[in-house]
């Protein structure tokens with residue numbers, strides 16, 4: 001694709017966009033172009049009235065009765081059923097609960113336990129250096145606790161590390177779409193190769209679910225986790241989700257046992273007996289209001305086809321890559337800017353990442369112009385393109401703002417240099 005050279009041409013793309021209807025489902029601030037939906041999704045309009053109802057009627061008046069009468073108790077399964085469609089799983093293979101970090105702990109420990117029972121000599125976990133830190137922290141902690149060897153390699157080295165582990169391979173733990181670069185791992189290929197060697201795989205779908213089709217079932221995936229507050233728009237700190245392939249559900253023993261994961265929570269038995277189904281991944285009481293917000297937010301995907309979602313995402317990231325390249329005067333080094341995300345859209349998630357030594361200040365200067373992206377140390381400027389609510393004219397305007405920042409060297413201004421706690 002050669003990028004349109006006018007804003008009007010972008011407006012024409014919006015007029016032809018089959019997903020244009022979905023933007024209206026979001027409350028977006030005037031004058032802001034939000035390219036950070038990969039970090040905290042925008043708010044679906046339906047959430048605010050639903051939260052008012054949940055607080056003022058279900059909590060204040062329904063009180064404890066609302067666990068039954070308002071359906072609070074079964075919200076993890078209802079939200080999960082909506083997510084299942086987005087990740088290509090069946091509803092009874094997904095549950096909404098806790099955070100990614102906590103769910104990873106459960107699944108890594110559970111998967112190692114499965115392997116110990118099947119093949120005790122397998123003692124290697126393959127993970128990725130440069131993955132989102134929480135994933136590697138959890139992998140390393142469990143490797144220490146359970147006496148496994150953690151092999152952490154760069155993304156491109158992952159297939160070779162899996163081969164090298166060979167008969168010692170117990171588990172592969174990867175994020176489908178890299179949070180910094182947006183590079184997509186070959187999920188079906190790595191899953192199949194790991195299985196051929198006798199290993200299991202846990203996929204982190206933080207930057208996949210709600211952004212591109214994942215096809216967990218079709219790939220024969222074992223386990224996965226994913227984020228509720230990024231492309232699923234569940235709100236700050238929204239609960240995450242976990243996926244366990246049906247063939248493993250009954251065998252998986254996870255160590256964070258709690259009463260909500262019991263076969264009969266309200267029998268209050270002395271001994272723990274896991275729930276027969278995916279509910280065994282539950283631990284304590286969910287943050288119910290956050291869960292309700294997520295469940296409601298997921299309605300924004302109603303009627304949205306995943307192929308159309310991916311097509312729009314690819315078109316937007318391709319357009320931004322080309323417009324940004326023009327705006328900064330090339331990615332060849334002379335401009336100071338580089339391109340950290342793949343040019344090949346088939347291996348690029350829903351983000352575009354640039355590099356620049358003054359990246360933090362540039363992102364601040366863009367935010368001052370109403371274009372919200374984010375910065376990831378040491379030098380990455382990250383722009384997420386949530387296909388549900390962004391327009392092609394937003395892509396155009398964002399690139400124009402970047403052009404202005406470059407032309408005025410706004411990154412030298414002192415107010416853009418001070419680092420905030422959350423970048």
Ligand SMILES: *Cc1c(COP(=O)(O)O)cnc(C)c1O
Nearest residue numbers: 099100101132175179204206240
């Ligand atoms: C955002 C993100 C997380 C977040 O983990 P939480 O524990 O849910 O906050 C985990 N992994 C990846 C790859 C992420 O991008």
